[in-house]
Amino acid sequence: MTPVKGGYAVDVPVVNVSERARRENASVLSTFKAFGVTFRRMITSLFKGDMPTISYPEQQRPYSERFRGTHILTVRNDGSLKCVACYMCATICPAECIYIEAGEHPNPEIEKFPRRFDIDMMRCIYCGFCVDACPEEAIIMSREHHQAVYNRSETIYNIEKLMQRPGITAKGPGYRPNVPFAEAKIFDPAQDKECPIPSVVEERHPAVLYESMINKRH
Numbered sequence: 782m783t784p785v786k787g788g789y790a791v792d793v794p795v796v797n798v799s800e801r802a803r804r805e806n807a808s809v810l811s812t813f814k815a816f817g818v819t820f821r822r823m824i825t826s827l828f829k830g831d832m833p834t835i836s837y838p839e840q841q842r843p844y845s846e847r848f849r850g851t852h853i854l855t856v857r858n859d860g861s862l863k864c865v866a867c868y869m870c871a872t873i874c875p876a877e878c879i880y881i882e883a884g885e886h887p888n889p890e891i892e893k894f895p896r897r898f899d900i901d902m903m904r905c906i907y908c909g910f911c912v913d914a915c916p917e918e919a920i921i922m923s924r925e926h927h928q929a930v931y932n933r934s935e936t937i938y939n940i941e942k943l944m945q946r947p948g949i950t951a952k953g954p955g956y957r958p959n960v961p962f963a964e965a966k967i968f969d970p971a972q973d974k975e976c977p978i979p980s981v982v983e984e985r986h987p988a989v990l991y992e993s994m995i996n997k998r999h
């Protein structure tokens with residue numbers, strides 16, 4: 782390790798290939814030996830299935846339980862969002878990509894809920910600070926990372942999208958450091974048709990709002 786101002790830099794070895802070949806008396810024979818290694822690897826890859834590569838996207842690797850993928854907003858047992866619109870995630874977010882509008886909750890014990898909760902996925906750096914900061918485990922991360930879209934506005938994930946992340950059943954949840962999984966029910970539109978949030982969500986989240994939000998940032 783090389784000491785540098787403010788810390789240490791890792792030494793990266795430099796390999797001079799031609800010098801090393803001279804030192805090791807490389808010859809025509811060693812060239813054929815190298816071909817032999819390549820040929821042996823080809824045989825094991827073809828016939829023993831010993832391949833480090835996979836046929837993505839048909840095949841996908843299992844990701845760690847701590848994988849920081851697309852966010853999920855969790856819900857209570859009655860299907861309502863766990864989020865209490867405290868703004869801690871938005872405050873800690875280094876990319877400033879969380880936008881929340883709070884509303885007054887009818888239950889005085891809960892006080893607030895998010896009328897609007899958007900994450901701009903193009904700005905997010907998937908650091909997981911929002912998950913760390915949340916006092917309710919209302920936001921967790923998934924192991925989902927596919928985010929191909931056709932236009933910029935689709936990269937702003939709203940409440941519905943954050944509640945219904947695809948891939949959660951197949952891949953399982955990702956980074957959620959605080960509470961055991963069983964306590965954070967994931968919204969499943971196939972089973973949880975009574976979820977009260979989507980019934981009014983279209984009224985509160987017209988697409989034009991996203992457009993105006995994007996325009997404001999440009």
Ligand code: SF4
Binds near residue numbers: 877907910911
């Ligand atoms: S993962 Fe990091 S950058 Fe992304 S929304 Fe959370 S705090 Fe912000």
Ligand code: SF4
Binds near residue numbers: 866911
């Ligand atoms: S997701 Fe968590 S930290 Fe963010 S506003 Fe909701 S309750 Fe607060």
